[in-house]
Amino acid sequence: MESFACLVKKEGNQYTSLCVELDIASCGKTKEEAVEGLKNGIETYLEYMISEGRKDEIYRPVPMKELKDFLFSEPADEEQSLNAIPLEFEYA
Numbered sequence: 001m002e003s004f005a006c007l008v009k010k011e012g013n014q015y016t017s018l019c020v021e022l023d024i025a026s027c028g029k030t031k032e033e034a035v036e037g038l039k040n041g042i043e044t045y046l047e048y049m050i051s052e053g054r055k056d057e058i059y060r061p062v063p064m065k066e067l068k069d070f071l072f073s074e075p076a077d078e079e080q081s082l083n084a085i086p087l088e089f090e091y092a
Contacts, residue, residue, distance in 0.1 A: 009082040
């Protein structure tokens with residue numbers, strides 16, 4: 001079982017989710033939709049990489065600039081809601 005660090009935050013009237021180790025993102029009207037979309041994206045990516053024989057290339061961390069933009073995109077005077085959650089996947 002592999003665990004990936006995922007961040008979820010509210011941006012305006014939607015939620016955005018990001019998997020830090022795989023540079024995969026999703027969004028939704030609710031936190032649950034954003035997380036579910038991220039889970040689906042991760043599963044699809046893992047299945048593809050394994051089917052292509054590229055298991056050793058699975059990890060591709062979010063570039064630091066993109067991570068900073070994700071974390072600090074809102075003006076400093078607005079309250080942000082950011083959550084970190086582990087998502088677990090089993091793959092061969």
